Amino acid sequence: MKRIETIKDKKTFNNVIKTSPYKKNDNYIIYYKDKDEIKIAIGIAISTKYGKAYERNKIKRQTRNIIDEYKNLFSNTKYYIIMIRKGAKGSSYEVLKQSLYELIKEIQ
Numbered sequence: 001m002k003r004i005e006t007i008k009d010k011k012t013f014n015n016v017i018k019t020s021p022y023k024k025n026d027n028y029i030i031y032y033k034d035k036d037e038i039k040i041a042i043g044i045a046i047s048t049k050y051g052k053a054y055e056r057n058k059i060k061r062q063t064r065n066i067i068d069e070y071k072n073l074f075s076n077t078k079y080y081i082i083m084i085r086k087g088a089k090g091s092s093y094e095v096l097k098q099s100l101y102e103l104i105k106e107i108q
Contacts, residue, residue: 007043007079016043016079023106026087027099028063032107033079040076042067046084059084059096066097073104 007013020033035041044063046056063084067074074080088096 005040005042007041007081012079013043013045013081016081020079020081023103024085025099025103027085027091027096028088028103029083029085030103030107031079031081031083034077035079038076040071040074041078042074042080042082044082044084047086050084050086050089055089059088062093062096063100066100069097070101070104073101073108075108 007016016033017031020031022029022031024030044060046060048056050056050059063082067082082100091099
């Protein structure tokens with residue numbers, strides 16, 4: 001996932017979370033909201049309750065890799081915030097990949 005594709009602005013991040021519909025499963029929650037620009041915008045969030053920093057960073061790297069594989073499924077006219085839930089902690093990469101794929105398909 002390239003730097004220009006990520007949402008870093010705290011104001012935008014919080015606005016999308018507070019005012020958007022969402023879909024969830026055991027591993028992820030995806031908030032999505034329409035936008036005016038035609039540019040993909042994705043943010044990833046994880047709670048510090050998940051575990052130590054190296055555990056959080058590992059799951060974020062895996063999630064970014066999954067996003068890169070399924071980038072063509074994301075709409076260019078929406079903001080996406082992907083929150084990683086505690087249930088993802090013991091899950092394998094393939095399980096994470098399948099659960100994120102299912103959520104993306106539900107949103108489309």
